[in-house]
Amino acid sequence: MPIYEYVCPSCDVKFEKLRPMSDGRTATCPSCRQEAPRVFSVFTAISTSAGGESQTFAGGGCACSGGGACACAAEA
Numbered sequence: 001m002p003i004y005e006y007v008c009p010s011c012d013v014k015f016e017k018l019r020p021m022s023d024g025r026t027a028t029c030p031s032c033r034q035e036a037p038r039v040f041s042v043f044t045a046i047s048t049s050a051g052g053e054s055q056t057f058a059g060g061g062c063a064c065s066g067g068g069a070c071a072c073a074a075e076a
């Protein structure tokens with residue numbers, strides 16, 4: 001199941017929950033028990049797609065440690 005991110009509209013709490021893909025639109029807020037709408041993690045999307053220049057592919061400085069999932073593995 002994918003992990004979705006939610007923000008509660010009434011108490012502004014941000015939380016993540018494992019939800020089935022067919023039922024991921026809302027989740028119950030852990031602090032006020034209200035239905036909270038799902039949000040997309042904008043910060044993650046920006047750092048991975050637009051932050052290419054700041055990544056350290058050369059010199060083995062990548063944080064992925066060559067696990068194969070990172071693009072740096074193909075470079076080496």
Ligand SMILES: [Zn+2]
Binds near residue numbers: 012013029030033
């Ligand atoms: Zn809440």
